[in-house]
């Protein structure tokens with residue numbers, strides 16, 4: 001359906017009828033999910049706005065409403081699957097292909113047209129299904145990102161938020177440490193970076209006596225050399241992302257009233273990650289206080305090493321510009337509790353995915369499922 005709309009649009013824009021040529025069809029196929037995504041994302045945005053204005057609704061109705069918010073998407077999913085069944089698409093594609101074949105003066109045989117129509121309908125079917133499925137999953141998860149500079153207090157703020165009802169935190173630092181551990185007996189090596197890190201930094205004595213990675217030593221190496229840091233990130237990122245998605249899904253499944261927060265120190269530095277969240281909270285403190293807290297927490301680091309770590313990250317001011325909410329963590333922890341409560345109120349029923357988030361989750365889903 002989307003594909004035909006895209007073909008028609010393409011034909012109209014380019015001033016010629018969309019033909020059976022592969023290039024045209026590929027462009028149409030690329031346009032198809034884009035149109036669907038745009039429509040889906042606009043629908044979600046509209047929902048988000050609607051639900052922002054229902055604050056007066058009783059507390060116990062809120063959870064019901066937040067799960068009801070997913071209904072149009074689920075309905076859309078079933079409608080989409082039903083209307084893009086392979087049979088109906090195959091029928092439509094075959095008819096269209098034959099029309100084009102006639103118009104093109106028998107450049108293509110009927111058998112070629114049917115073969116092409118089958119491939120086209122099959123692909124379109126999968127694209128629609130995977131898009132709608134991921135849209136539903138993404139909309140149900142509604143994750144919120146928490147980031148900020150090193151030692152700005154992300155973990156402290158997350159600890160406070162976790163004390164509140166219905167808040168689940170996924171900590172990417174913790175996942176990073178987890179995937180660096182030596183794999184246990186029988187554990188799948190593919191979920192772990194330990195061996196690859198040892199092979200990538202050979203002869204550097206980055207292991208402790210018990211064989212585990214000495215993160216202090218590894219940190220000294222990678223923060224002193226941006227190329228090595230990028231290499232470590234490239235090794236770790238896929239495993240961290242994999243574990244993150246797993247924890248997000250298992251942490252949120254069937255708990256529609258839970259706010260799912262992802263503490264991601266490199267949310268803006270890593271590619272794609274920022275697009276997953278509809279809401280991004282940046283925890284901030286003034287630069288001199290940041291250095292002071294970093295030195296206090298990590299007394300083993302020299303001032304030069306602290307500065308290297310600060311330089312390895314995107315400047316805090318830039319992160320603040322891209323934030324939905326900025327938490328200035330410059331008060332006592334007790335006072336910060338009140339600030340966190342207010343933040344939670346502000347984001348009530350407002351954890352919808354960003355438009356780009358839907359797109360990237362969709363692409364990620366298609367990639368993972370190997371559909372394309």
Ligand SMILES: CC(C)(COP(=O)(O)OP(=O)(O)OC[C@H]1O[C@@H](n2cnc3c(N)ncnc32)[C@H](O)[C@@H]1O)[C@@H](O)C(=O)NCCC(=O)NCCS
Pocket residue numbers: 149150151172173176215216218219222229232233234236237240265266270309312313
């Ligand atoms: C370098 C390592 C071994 C240092 O370990 P250490 O225990 O000293 O620090 P820890 O892991 O607790 O991190 C502390 C903070 O350092 C900052 N930080 C960590 N890694 C990076 C990095 N690659 N670039 C910039 N800042 C970083 C973050 O603010 C983080 O919260 C460790 O941080 C690590 O493995 N980092 C790589 C993480 C990664 O590649 N992530 C991929 C992006 S999702």
Ligand SMILES: Nc1ncnc2c1ncn2[C@@H]1O[C@H](COP(=O)(O)OP(=O)(O)OP(=O)(O)O)[C@@H](O)[C@H]1O
Pocket residue numbers: 148149150151152153154155156157173265293294296297329330331332333336
């Ligand atoms: N409001 C606060 N007042 C005083 N000290 C604080 C406050 N918040 C955090 N700290 C201290 O600052 C240090 C850094 O905090 P925290 O570990 O939470 O930062 P982080 O952003 O998670 O760091 P990292 O980027 O390394 O993961 C800790 O020693 C913590 O106790």
